[in-house]
Amino acid sequence: MVRINENYAKLPGSYLFSAIAKKVADFKEKHPGEQVISLGIGDVTKPLAPAIIEALHKAVDEMSAAETFHGYAPDLGYEFLRSAIAQNDYKDRGCDISADEIFVSDGAKCDSGNIQEIFALDNKIAVCDPVYPVYVDTNVMAGRTGAYNAEKENFDGVIYMPCTKENGFVPELPSEKPDIIYLCFPNNPTGSAITKSQLQEWVDYANKVGAVIIYDAAYEAYISQEEIPHSIYECEGARGCAIELRSFSKNAGFTGVRLGFTVVPKDLKCGEVSLHSLWARRHGTKYNGAPYIIQRAGEAVYSPEGKAQLKEQVAGYMENARAIYDGLKDAGYQVFGGLNAPYIWLRTPDGMTSWEFFDSLLARAHVVGTPGSGFGSCGEGYFRLTAFGTKENTLEALARIRRM
Amino acid sequence: MVRINENYAKLPGSYLFSAIAKKVADFKEKHPGEQVISLGIGDVTKPLAPAIIEALHKAVDEMSAAETFHGYAPDLGYEFLRSAIAQNDYKDRGCDISADEIFVSDGAKCDSGNIQEIFALDNKIAVCDPVYPVYVDTNVMAGRTGAYNAEKENFDGVIYMPCTKENGFVPELPSEKPDIIYLCFPNNPTGSAITKSQLQEWVDYANKVGAVIIYDAAYEAYISQEEIPHSIYECEGARGCAIELRSFSKNAGFTGVRLGFTVVPKDLKCGEVSLHSLWARRHGTKYNGAPYIIQRAGEAVYSPEGKAQLKEQVAGYMENARAIYDGLKDAGYQVFGGLNAPYIWLRTPDGMTSWEFFDSLLARAHVVGTPGSGFGSCGEGYFRLTAFGTKENTLEALARIRRM
Numbered sequence: 001m002v003r004i005n006e007n008y009a010k011l012p013g014s015y016l017f018s019a020i021a022k023k024v025a026d027f028k029e030k031h032p033g034e035q036v037i038s039l040g041i042g043d044v045t046k047p048l049a050p051a052i053i054e055a056l057h058k059a060v061d062e063m064s065a066a067e068t069f070h071g072y073a074p075d076l077g078y079e080f081l082r083s084a085i086a087q088n089d090y091k092d093r094g095c096d097i098s099a100d101e102i103f104v105s106d107g108a109k110c111d112s113g114n115i116q117e118i119f120a121l122d123n124k125i126a127v128c129d130p131v132y133p134v135y136v137d138t139n140v141m142a143g144r145t146g147a148y149n150a151e152k153e154n155f156d157g158v159i160y161m162p163c164t165k166e167n168g169f170v171p172e173l174p175s176e177k178p179d180i181i182y183l184c185f186p187n188n189p190t191g192s193a194i195t196k197s198q199l200q201e202w203v204d205y206a207n208k209v210g211a212v213i214i215y216d217a218a219y220e221a222y223i224s225q226e227e228i229p230h231s232i233y234e235c236e237g238a239r240g241c242a243i244e245l246r247s248f249s250k251n252a253g254f255t256g257v258r259l260g261f262t263v264v265p266k267d268l269k270c271g272e273v274s275l276h277s278l279w280a281r282r283h284g285t286k287y288n289g290a291p292y293i294i295q296r297a298g299e300a301v302y303s304p305e306g307k308a309q310l311k312e313q314v315a316g317y318m319e320n321a322r323a324i325y326d327g328l329k330d331a332g333y334q335v336f337g338g339l340n341a342p343y344i345w346l347r348t349p350d351g352m353t354s355w356e357f358f359d360s361l362l363a364r365a366h367v368v369g370t371p372g373s374g375f376g377s378c379g380e381g382y383f384r385l386t387a388f389g390t391k392e393n394t395l396e397a398l399a400r401i402r403r404m
Numbered sequence: 405m406v407r408i409n410e411n412y413a414k415l416p417g418s419y420l421f422s423a424i425a426k427k428v429a430d431f432k433e434k435h436p437g438e439q440v441i442s443l444g445i446g447d448v449t450k451p452l453a454p455a456i457i458e459a460l461h462k463a464v465d466e467m468s469a470a471e472t473f474h475g476y477a478p479d480l481g482y483e484f485l486r487s488a489i490a491q492n493d494y495k496d497r498g499c500d501i502s503a504d505e506i507f508v509s510d511g512a513k514c515d516s517g518n519i520q521e522i523f524a525l526d527n528k529i530a531v532c533d534p535v536y537p538v539y540v541d542t543n544v545m546a547g548r549t550g551a552y553n554a555e556k557e558n559f560d561g562v563i564y565m566p567c568t569k570e571n572g573f574v575p576e577l578p579s580e581k582p583d584i585i586y587l588c589f590p591n592n593p594t595g596s597a598i599t600k601s602q603l604q605e606w607v608d609y610a611n612k613v614g615a616v617i618i619y620d621a622a623y624e625a626y627i628s629q630e631e632i633p634h635s636i637y638e639c640e641g642a643r644g645c646a647i648e649l650r651s652f653s654k655n656a657g658f659t660g661v662r663l664g665f666t667v668v669p670k671d672l673k674c675g676e677v678s679l680h681s682l683w684a685r686r687h688g689t690k691y692n693g694a695p696y697i698i699q700r701a702g703e704a705v706y707s708p709e710g711k712a713q714l715k716e717q718v719a720g721y722m723e724n725a726r727a728i729y730d731g732l733k734d735a736g737y738q739v740f741g742g743l744n745a746p747y748i749w750l751r752t753p754d755g756m757t758s759w760e761f762f763d764s765l766l767a768r769a770h771v772v773g774t775p776g777s778g779f780g781s782c783g784e785g786y787f788r789l790t791a792f793g794t795k796e797n798t799l800e801a802l803a804r805i806r807r808m
Contacts, residue, residue: 001614001615002523002527002583002584002614002616003523003526003527003583003674004522004674004682005521005523005524008682008685008686009677011685041476043475045473047467047473048467048468048473050468053464056464056467057464060457060460060461063457063660063661064452064457065451066451069450069451069660071447071448071449071657071659072447072660075422106510109690110691110692113690117545118409119407121547122407133689137689138690143525179405179406180406210405210406211405212406255475255476256474256476256693256696257467257696258510258693258695270407270408271408275408278408278409281545282412282545285537285538285542285545286538287514288513289662290662291660291662291695292661293460293697
């Protein structure tokens with residue numbers, strides 16, 4: 001008689017963004033005339049850049065002729081893409097990462113959910129609070145946590161590291177020793193960044209206690225300040241303790257195109273076992289590579305034209321971030337983030353809970369954001385707005401919020 | 405101190421196709437002048453059909469303008485694709501499967517590896533022997549099996565169901581009761597098919613013992629005989645016990661395009677828990693949807709033009725299958741499969757082991773196939789050839805084998 005994975009039953013309610021989608025759908029049904037603006041889910045709105053469109057068309061044409069057709073991709077991804085990544089994202093920044101340490105995938109969400117599989121179930125994980133839900137939920141599903149504690153709004157057996165106004169939303173080293181540490185900088189949801197010296201402390205700590213850092217750098221393209229590292233491998237010793245996740249979703253607008261990659265340095269070991277070889281085995285056994293045409297689109301991200309066009313695209317989103325940040329601050333809100341990240345993290349006014357503010361914003365301004373409490377208990381009393389809307393919608397949403 | 409998932413250490417050697425690739429690379433290095441023909445890995449060679457190319461170009465153009473750009477896809481896949489699948493693959497065949505029971509993914513390999521996650525670790529799995537390695541390996545990695553038994557060439561704690569010449573390569577009901585049963589028909593690697601009445605027996609058995617059947621129907625497009633079911637849902641009671649995996653890789657040449665889907669009927673339950681809701685949760689938490697442009701390509705598979713072009717494409721591969729089957733039979737080989745599947749399964753001559761025949765074929769005919777023993781101990785003494793080569797290469801390979 002078949003039995004289910006009972007760990008799924010530990011997960012409370014539905015995935016945050018499904019819950020929001022339901023609330024918005026209900027509102028729209030009751031108020032069919034109203035124009036709802038979403039600055040909620042972190043989805044992009046600008047079309048793909050011309051250099052990427054051109055690369056896609058070219059690759060599609062290749063697939064139409066037997067001589068240039070591409071079947072199964074190499075396990076790790078095509079050499080042309082891995083080399084472009086190694087050169088542009090790493091070597092050009094002084095990071096010692098080679099092409100064969102890069103695993104191309106269909107996105108950082110999948111990788112961030114799958115990477116835990118190569119570790120034992122009795123490892124203890126540490127996460128920021130608030131946190132991108134996927135890190136925790138996928139560990140819950142695997143059985144690496146205890147039960148959900150409804151009162152504390154968190155899972156037993158997980159080390160939560162508070163990210164608060166007081167610590168600038170950068171966690172302190174935990175008192176309890178973790179085995180696997182999830183860090184995401186520039187941060188989703190708080191929009192905060194970590195300086196190189198702060199990140200170096202984490203690398204030193206991980207090397208000292210024998211922990212692995214899973215470093216999610218999906219938002220690195222939004223960094224505007226010099227002292228903020230784009231990769232954890234800018235820190236000394238990171239090759240011995242860190243795995244880095246990257247995405248094309250936010251730097252190139254690939255949310256609906258699907259491309260990302262994970263870096264596992266070859267000298268990252270657990271005893272005698274190379275984590276690179278474990279991830280290679282996992283990749284080879286459970287995954288069949290990203291589509292050829294999409295990998296060609298990824299390559300175009302690194303062409304001179306692609307780089308110039310995407311720089312402009314990112315700058316456009318960051319203008320939105322600046323407008324939201326300045327506008328809300330001017331209206332008396334306490335506002336964070338937005339400087340090195342496409343997220344604005346604001347304190348809810350008048351002691352409202354995050355969901356109360358969500359409901360009020362939807363009802364009064366017809367604007368959708370994301371309740372901070374959906375990312376963890378330390379997110380209670382906060383609210384996330386994204387800079388990924390169109391300029392027009394962003395300014396209109398801002399005007400409506402200011403009129404509230 | 406981080407600890408690895410020790411289950412990975414149970415996996416012997418490398419993934420079958422990586423091992424073959426290495427041998428072939430070594431041969432080519434030593435014999436640079438020789439033209440090696442591969443009828444090994446099941447990769448297609450024909451370019452994408454014109455209807456699919458057209459759909460891809462159109463979708464790429466949509467991604468180039470803000471008004472028609474598509475970001476994150478819906479969790480389950482786009483309605484346009486799920487509806488086309490439900491209508492063409494199920495309703496038109498009299499199967500009661502609706503669009504919201506279909507989960508679009510980036511391929512059947514991923515789904516067949518991931519589906520085990522929703523089940524408890526103490527379930528017992530049953531697999532055919534020989535078998536597509538992914539079913540077993542992913543269960544090993546999850547910890548659902550015992551150790552590898554080198555002498556028996558299999559894993560402790562797994563029910564292996566011999567598929568032999570004697571039973572027509574269709575397994576008998578196992579004496580030990582399984583919880584999860586993997587079946588793949590038309591079969592990889594043996595090329596055998598299962599009749600509707602044989603499959604009905606399995607459905608009745610699963611319903612009786614409370615097991616779930618994971619039915620891999622990736623090769624259904626190659627069925628030529630009336631009495632062979634294209635879907636397990638053609639059998640009565642299958643909605644209560646079966647999950648079906650489908651792929652666009654072989655019916656539409658999408659090995660490098662990446663698209664597939666999994667069907668989980670809503671009335672498939674384990675106690676009170678719906679497996680549909682578990683898989684939806686898994687999909688929503690760990691996956692971000694197949695690319696929009698690829699889902700549009702999938703839709704084109706079901707257009708009148710797409711259907712006509714792909715029917716011709718499949719027929720072309722099946723001409724190869726027929727040529728290999730007839731040619732080898734004529735040359736005195738014992739040959740199986742090839743009638744409802746793109747695989748030919750042959751008995752190695754002169755009592756050779758599968759790997760001995762592999763080496764001999766590579767050395768003497770410069771042809772690459774897949775050793776049957778790589779798929780399980782009952783595959784020893786057999787060898788798989790695929791019909792996915794070009795017509796020219798297939799005939800040339802056949803001529804070389806006949807000259808051996």
